[in-house]
Amino acid sequence: MSKIQAGSLSSSQIQSDFHQLGTSFFTELKPSGISNPNWVALSNSTANLLKLDQSNVKSEDLKVLSGNSVLQGSNPLSMIYSGHQFGVYNPQLGDGRGILLGEIKGEGDDLYDLHLKGAGLTPYSRMGDGRAVLRSSIREFLCSEAMAALNIPTTRALSLVKGDDQIIRERVEPSAMVCRVAKSHIRFGSFEYFYYTGQKQQLQELLNYTILRYFPLLSIDEDGYVAFYRQVLERTAKMVAKWQAVGFCHGVMNTDNMSILGETFDYGPFGFMEAFNPAHVCNHSDHSGRYAFNQQPNISYWNCACLGQALSNLLPEAAIKQILNEYPSMFGNYYLAEMRSKLGFQEEDERDASLVQELLAALHQNQMDYTNFFRGLSGADFMALTDCSEDSSDSLSQWLGKYQSRLEDEKYCPQVRMVTAKASNPKYILRNYLAQIAIDKAEKNDFSEVNVLLDILSRPYEEQFENDAYAQNTPEWGCGLQVSCSS
Secondary structure: OOOOOOOOOOOOOEEEEHHHHHOEEEEEEEOOOOOOEEEEEOOOHHHHHOOHHHHHHHHHOOHHOOOOOOOOOOOEEEHHHHHHOEEEEEEOOOOOOEEEEEEEEOHOOEEEEEHHHHOOOOOOOOOOOOOHHHHHHHHOOOOOOOOHHHHEEEEEEEEEEEEEEEOOOEEEEEEEEEEEEOOOOHHHHHHHHHOOOHHHHHEEEEHHHHHHHOOOOOOOHHHHHHHHHHHHHHHHHHHHHHHHHHHHEEEOOOOHHEEEEOOOOOOOOOOEEOOOOOOOOOOOOOOOOOOHHHHHHHHHHHHHHHHHHOOOOOOHHHHHHHHHHHHHHHHHHHHHHHHHHHHHHOOOOOOHHHHHHHHHHHHHHHOOEEHHHHHHOOOOOOHHHHHHHOOOOHHHHHHHHHHHHHHHOOOOOHHHHHHHHOOOOOOOOOOHHHHHHHHHOOOOOOOOHHHHHHHHHHOOOOOHHHHHHHHHOOHHHHOHHHHHHOO
């Protein structure tokens, strides 16, 4: 049998699977392209996931990925949903600037959504202009791929293109468009919309579709619905545990930004932890600190309760409450497993939970860089980390002594510990200041730094000695950078 050659999007067979649900769930709408588009970056990793050849995509698909042409067989649409935003239900949501082009088969013959973000006005744009700016598009593109390389469930980004249109936000900015790739764009808020509008039949149709498409081993009945809810909570708990372990702050954990598949969804004012502060707020629009780093587990629980409410006409109330009551232990177990790996432990020990909490308190007290501390802890001479402390008798020094004792009780092999820990502790993360440097250059039509970061962040656990400068603690000028929801 001859090997199938990877091609371009234009030569791929696109499906419109979501289209079968009918117009209660979306509005048919073609994208509105950006003017004079130019390539900024293309993810080779995501192209491979979709069984596409990067060079073929670049040579043939710029019009498609800038919204200026529609793929043959595509039925583009904007999806309708609602959601709780900062704790308040908002019925006026939906794809305000996004167009779902359809689905194509990728690795393992899985279907992947192709979604253009910044594709123009839709019926759900509200007061917006339907566009995305280059600044936020660079951040979304890079973080989508960085998170995938960190082995965190996430949507992906295939492409990033820049247009000549001038978009007004806090200032005038250039337009851009990202092609987001995901197994699904169904959100918690998708179910909330039909629940709060009293469309019980459509709600059940959406649930049945979701189970048949994404949870095919489950039945389409009450037992299957209960199992579905449990699996969604399991996936969400696992995702958030990985966020907490790597120090990722989402910034806007509204229910419309929660994927039904437990994938990190919608990269807005996100940030990675630098000097450790458990109450860190990465979104300067979040004045109450609702989505602070240490609140993310609680907010994920709250969001899961919102989903449970949306499904309450189809599931027994007792089952919803029971599964919700299990969520804290789901999260706790996943989180502790992640942290054990970061610490290089091979065995479980009842002391581990308190050891983790003591470490986080010490990192906060000493204002240690979260990523670089754990990377240093993965090395052979981890006791030298006491040199970073102000006083050899401080909490960090005391903790390192307990850590050494815990390892000795485990009769650990130093080499195994280092391999285990380094595989869980990245050297490179997308620091805000690195993204800002890339953005500043890109706005002057120099896209080189975007592509440099894309390459570095695709290999976050490798040493990459030639790129050591990208792993240094954030410089003073970059520590105060703030990010908003504006995009």
